[in-house]
Amino acid sequence: MALYRDEGVVLTTTKLGEADRIITLFTRDHGKVRAVAKGVRRTKSRFGGRVEPFMRVDLLLGEGRTFDTISQAESIAAYAGAISGDYEAYRAANVIVETLNDLVTSEHEPAGAQYRLLVGALNALVQHRHDARMIAESYVLRALALAGWRERLGSCVVCGRTDDLTHISAPAGGVMCLTDHTPEAKPIGALALTQLRALAEGDWAVLDGAEPDPHAARAVEEWARYYLERPVRSMRLLD
Ligand SMILES: [Zn+2]
Structure with missing residues (x-):
């Protein structure tokens, strides 16, 4: 899986399966990106509250066929x-x-x-x-x-x-x-x-x-x- 780094703002989130979410982001270098945050709805998610709407995050993403996957998300600005x-x-x-x-x-x-x-x-x-x-x-x-x-x-x-x-x-x-x-x-x-x-x-x-x-x-x-x-x-x- 090819990885890329970018920063972006979370626009929306949608539930996916038991514990995941599809995060729609608007990024600085790749425009709109929809990516899966795995396990984000678990209480002990490694993403914490960082992939919620209006958060501005530094991202490490993996390219996928339908959706990319968020590997890391670090907060830049907690607008939320x-x-x-x-x-x-x-x-x-x-x-x-x-x-x-x-x-x-x-x-x-x-x-x-x-x-x-x-x-x-x-x-x-x-x-x-x-x-x-x-x-x-x-x-x-x-x-x-x-x-x-x-x-x-x-x-x-x-x-x-x-x-x-x-x-x-x-x-x-x-x-x-x-x-x-x-x-x-x-x-x-x-x-x-x-x-x-x-x-x-x-x-x-x-x-x-x-x-x-x-x-x-x-x-x-x-x-x-x-x-x-x-x-x-x-x-x-x-x-
Ligand atoms: Zn006129």
């Missing part, structure tokens, strides 16, 4: 403890891992920028650097943009004008002016649009101290639902 003790952060972290898990379907495909974005968002949550809900919303827009789905928020998707932007449509790819907006487009106010742009850019100078705008939040949710082709379940919980 800090996040599970804080309900807002916990919900936001769930939105983050669920989005990434749905967004990236292929395994062993390196995505270093996605990994850095993930770790950055979890660090910001743990350190309470910004509003937890806004960290999650900003993460969703930026993760989708990295995957090729960047919402056009600065100019009308039909005519390109940058003023009089009154509507937004996920299927159309962004904002629309009063003249061009399609029937399915939703109205969006200037303040909500400013907040949405700041979320997409991670512009915390604009976001910190601002009241989370429900219309901006809804636009993030719709953008994610349209491009992930399913609702982000944990995002519903943010409302």
Whole structure:
């Protein structure tokens, strides 16, 4: 069995057989990896609590035919403890891992920028650097943009004008002016649009101290639902 070393964040875990779990990880160098942690559900497991969701671990993995196997896992950052003790952060972290898990379907495909974005968002949550809900919303827009789905928020998707932007449509790819907006487009106010742009850019100078705008939040949710082709379940919980 060929071994490889990497670091990663645990996204989800699923029971397997009597004592094992399948751990879905997002790793720095190998992208998404699903690996079996043998005996992890036994009381005296050598993994302890290190392969739980939101843990950032240094890993030694063995390549397998269907699943890789986790040989060793050493904790780099115990995000799990800090996040599970804080309900807002916990919900936001769930939105983050669920989005990434749905967004990236292929395994062993390196995505270093996605990994850095993930770790950055979890660090910001743990350190309470910004509003937890806004960290999650900003993460969703930026993760989708990295995957090729960047919402056009600065100019009308039909005519390109940058003023009089009154509507937004996920299927159309962004904002629309009063003249061009399609029937399915939703109205969006200037303040909500400013907040949405700041979320997409991670512009915390604009976001910190601002009241989370429900219309901006809804636009993030719709953008994610349209491009992930399913609702982000944990995002519903943010409302
Ligand atoms: Zn237009």
